[in-house]
Amino acid sequence: MVPTEIRQAIIDILADIAPDEDLTNLNDDQSFRDQMELDSMDFLDIVMELRKRYRVQVPEEDYSNLDSMASTVSYLTPKMVAVV
Amino acid sequence: MAQFPKPEDMPDDQRIVITGLGLTSPNGNSLAEFRDSLLKGRSGIQDYEIRYFGKTVAGICDFDVKRHQSRRDARRGTRAGSVGIYCAREAIENSGLDWENVDHGRIGIYVGITEHGNVETESEIYEISKFEYDTSVWTHHHNPRTVANNPAGEIALNMGITGPHYTIGAACAAGNAGLIQGLQMLRLKECDLAIAGGVSESIHTFGIFAGFNSQGALATHEDPTKASRPFDINRNGIVVAEGGCLYTLERLSDAKARSANIIGEIVGYAMNTDATDFVLPNATRQAECIRMALDRACINPHDVNIVSTHATGTGMGDVLECEAVRNVFGECNNTFINNTKSFIGHTMGAAGAIELAGNLAAFSDNTVHPSINVDALDPECAINGLVINEPRELKRVDYIFNNSFGMLGINSAVVIKRM
Numbered sequence: 001m002v003p004t005e006i007r008q009a010i011i012d013i014l015a016d017i018a019p020d021e022d023l024t025n026l027n028d029d030q031s032f033r034d035q036m037e038l039d040s041m042d043f044l045d046i047v048m049e050l051r052k053r054y055r056v057q058v059p060e061e062d063y064s065n066l067d068s069m070a071s072t073v074s075y076l077t078p079k080m081v082a083v084v
Numbered sequence: 085m086a087q088f089p090k091p092e093d094m095p096d097d098q099r100i101v102i103t104g105l106g107l108t109s110p111n112g113n114s115l116a117e118f119r120d121s122l123l124k125g126r127s128g129i130q131d132y133e134i135r136y137f138g139k140t141v142a143g144i145c146d147f148d149v150k151r152h153q154s155r156r157d158a159r160r161g162t163r164a165g166s167v168g169i170y171c172a173r174e175a176i177e178n179s180g181l182d183w184e185n186v187d188h189g190r191i192g193i194y195v196g197i198t199e200h201g202n203v204e205t206e207s208e209i210y211e212i213s214k215f216e217y218d219t220s221v222w223t224h225h226h227n228p229r230t231v232a233n234n235p236a237g238e239i240a241l242n243m244g245i246t247g248p249h250y251t252i253g254a255a256c257a258a259g260n261a262g263l264i265q266g267l268q269m270l271r272l273k274e275c276d277l278a279i280a281g282g283v284s285e286s287i288h289t290f291g292i293f294a295g296f297n298s299q300g301a302l303a304t305h306e307d308p309t310k311a312s313r314p315f316d317i318n319r320n321g322i323v324v325a326e327g328g329c330l331y332t333l334e335r336l337s338d339a340k341a342r343s344a345n346i347i348g349e350i351v352g353y354a355m356n357t358d359a360t361d362f363v364l365p366n367a368t369r370q371a372e373c374i375r376m377a378l379d380r381a382c383i384n385p386h387d388v389n390i391v392s393t394h395a396t397g398t399g400m401g402d403v404l405e406c407e408a409v410r411n412v413f414g415e416c417n418n419t420f421i422n423n424t425k426s427f428i429g430h431t432m433g434a435a436g437a438i439e440l441a442g443n444l445a446a447f448s449d450n451t452v453h454p455s456i457n458v459d460a461l462d463p464e465c466a467i468n469g470l471v472i473n474e475p476r477e478l479k480r481v482d483y484i485f486n487n488s489f490g491m492l493g494i495n496s497a498v499v500i501k502r503m
Contacts, residue, residue: 016159017156017159018156019155019156019159020154020155020156021156037156041160041224041225044224045224048221048223048224051220051221052215052221
């Protein structure tokens with residue numbers, strides 16, 4: 001997967017776990033939490049969905065990388081390069 | 085034996101009244117819709133299919149989840165939680181309470197359940213089956229979804245209620261048990277407002293269908309609306325249904341102070357236990373339970389206008405309840421007997437609360453809704469006053485009696501008096 005595909009994959013996950021949110025104007029450089037109502041259980045959902053959909057493991061010490069869309073995509077790019 | 089004071093002689097702060105209710109039933113999402121269905125003979129039973137078990141029939145609710153809950157919270161929570169939130173919010177609206185100015189720390193939530201957690205556990209096992217049973221994909225939502233207080237806790241979260249909340253596990257007597265718990269907590273001054281009744285999400289667990297089927301107690305019929313047929317000679321079991329009904333209960337003194345519309349007073353109640361069998365009821369113990377509720381209300385069987393039976397449409401269950409009801413009310417010529425499961429199936433933990441609600445409307449319209457689908461009455465279920473297939477108008481309804489029984493021999497009854 002290339003970064004644009006990874007971004008779309010994250011958007012799809014967010015659309016499922018936060019269905020009330022409007023994701024069309026998401027600012028990639030701003031923290032998710034500053035733009036959406038997300039709590040720790042929601043972040044665990046993101047981690048879980050990455051594991052279930054793409055077999056990508058995000059260890060707990062790396063959770064801070066999931067702060068914004070830009071940081072998430074940057075973090076996941078090497079992990080998901082082999083995902084088709 | 086305990087001597088009970090006459091309800092009307094008790095101080096107003098010990099008399100507990102119903103001031104509102106909210107419900108979702110397979111044939112109505114408000115009391116008005118539900119009552120209309122009951123008087124017009126409209127069944128809520130449909131064809132249904134559930135994984136592993138396959139095709140069957142069930143009572144399915146179509147209330148608007150989004151009316152009182154965000155999609156995010158509905159996804160995170162349980163169906164029982166969504167049912168509970170809908171009913172609780174509707175009950176508060178119906179009560180006319182000035183919600184913003186009610187002390188949320190003095191509200192108690194008491195929700196009867198038959199079971200909880202089966203739906204969520206089955207779903208998660210099905211989910212991990214797609215991952216070769218890898219438990220690392222088991223959801224972190226599992227525990228908050230399956231703790232036994234979940235439906236009551238979701239109501240508290242949704243409504244910002246900070247008083248006590250818990251569920252009452254009482255098999256299919258749970259709807260009445262929730263009401264009784266609410267009444268007792270109000271009398272003990274543990275809360276000033278009780279949100280009490282029962283909920284069920286049971287149609288979403290294949291296990292309940294498969295279990296009843298293995299027991300020979302699951303109803304089948306080519307026409308789903310005819311499948312639930314208590315007292316009919318050709319009945320062949322239970323139709324499982326989902327639903328909920330929660331009441332706002334208040335002390336009479338508080339209800340009077342705010343000039344509340346009082347639907348009725350809970351003047352009698354009782355719970356007891358068969359201690360004889362896991363599933364087979366005991367008519368002697370049921371009759372004892374019924375008499376204890378009448379004793380607490382300080383009334384005679386003849387005073388009761390409507391008896392709402394629990395009968396689920398099983399062979400022996402219906403016969404044994406009829407024996408108990410006949411034992412107590414058999415000589416009463418102005419007592420009429422009906423059954424609501426014939427319309428909606430067995431809403432399990434909600435049954436006692438929903439079936440009572442369907443009958444409470446009789447305080448206003450003086451009509452007894454019938455038990456439908458009785459094409460040929462089982463002679464063993466013939467009881468004096470049984471209202472079959474067509475509603476019956478009465479001159480006046482003062483007392484409604486509500487039976488609700490469950491597995492492991494749990495029996496409950498409540499008596500409601502018109503105010």
